[in-house]
Amino acid sequence: MKGIHFLLSLTVLALAAFIAFASDPSPLQDFCVAVDEPHKALFVNGKFCKDPKLAKAEDFFFSGLNVPRDTHNPVGSNVTQLNVDKIPGLNTLGISLARIDYAPYGQNPPHTHPRGSEILVVAKGTLYVGFVSSNQDGNRLFTKVLKEGDVFVFPIGLIHFQFNPTHAPAVAFAGLSSQNAGTITIANSVFGSNPAINPHVLAKAFQVDKNVIDQLQKQFWYGNDN
Numbered sequence: 001m002k003g004i005h006f007l008l009s010l011t012v013l014a015l016a017a018f019i020a021f022a023s024d025p026s027p028l029q030d031f032c033v034a035v036d037e038p039h040k041a042l043f044v045n046g047k048f049c050k051d052p053k054l055a056k057a058e059d060f061f062f063s064g065l066n067v068p069r070d071t072h073n074p075v076g077s078n079v080t081q082l083n084v085d086k087i088p089g090l091n092t093l094g095i096s097l098a099r100i101d102y103a104p105y106g107q108n109p110p111h112t113h114p115r116g117s118e119i120l121v122v123a124k125g126t127l128y129v130g131f132v133s134s135n136q137d138g139n140r141l142f143t144k145v146l147k148e149g150d151v152f153v154f155p156i157g158l159i160h161f162q163f164n165p166t167h168a169p170a171v172a173f174a175g176l177s178s179q180n181a182g183t184i185t186i187a188n189s190v191f192g193s194n195p196a197i198n199p200h201v202l203a204k205a206f207q208v209d210k211n212v213i214d215q216l217q218k219q220f221w222y223g224n225d226n
Contacts, residue, residue: 026115028084028180046179047084047091060089069101071169074222076106077162081225084179091179098174102127102164108224109185110161116181118154118174120162122146125170131160159186183225192221 028046050059062082069078083096090096096116100108102125120129130143131154144152145165154160156177164170190202191213199213206213 026178028115028178030114030182047088049091050088055089060087062087065097065099068169068171069099069226071101071103071106073224074220075109075224076103076164077101077108077224079108079183079225081183083176083181093179094177096176096179096181098176100162100172100174102162102170102172104167104169105164106170107163108161109187110159111183111185112157112159113154113176113178113181113183114157116176116178117156118160118176118181119151120146120154120172120174121151122148123171123173124148125164125168126166127170127172128163128165129154129161131155131158133158185221185223188221188223191216191219 065080065082069080071078078101080099080101081096082090082098084090087096100120102108125148127146128143129146129152130141133140133142144150146152162172190197196217199210199217202213202217203210
């Protein structure tokens with residue numbers, strides 16, 4: 001009987017562990033609206049998979065990440081994303097890569113990655129980087145000045161930035177814990193949404209005059225992702 005009780009206990013623990021860890025898969029795009037007719041579906045959570053027998057080396061390959069990118073733009077940076085849209089073989093693997101080029105005094109503006117954490121390494125130059133913790137943590141600012149070879153981590157979903165404080169160009173590479181981590185640039189999303197957010201809402205939120213919001217919403221908000 002002791003053996004039976006032990007076996008039952010193990011079974012209950014196994015089921016409890018399974019239930020405790022069971023959850024929906026993390027989304028791999030901004031949203032995935034359900035449809036009842038499969039023929040109307042555009043894609044599932046992520047991408048459809050091709051027959052493994054038809055896979056080829058090119059599905060896992062990208063060339064040219066060594067080439068400097070154009071940083072002549074309003075923010076002075078250029079992000080080259082290597083996600084599942086660029087390398088199909090990344091599908092389901094939960095990783096992606098990015099190269100970020102910074103002009104002198106250029107920046108990668110405050111933004112978040114809703115579906116992935118980021119680890120960044122400076123390959124050239126100097127960067128001032130940081131992230132802000134959540135409201136529950138008191139919106140603490142964590143910053144560091146990075147030199148060549150230095151590494152910094154940005155936790156998933158938290159607002160972060162990089163700024164080149166020197167007169168020389170800088171380059172960094174970033175790994176992300178998602179095949180499509182997504183990017184929400186704060187200024188672009190708040191002041192450049194389509195359609196625009198009601199300016200009274202933003203004036204109240206930022207505690208400024210509505211005319212300030214009107215001016216911000218009229219200007220062009222540049223996106224540096226490629």
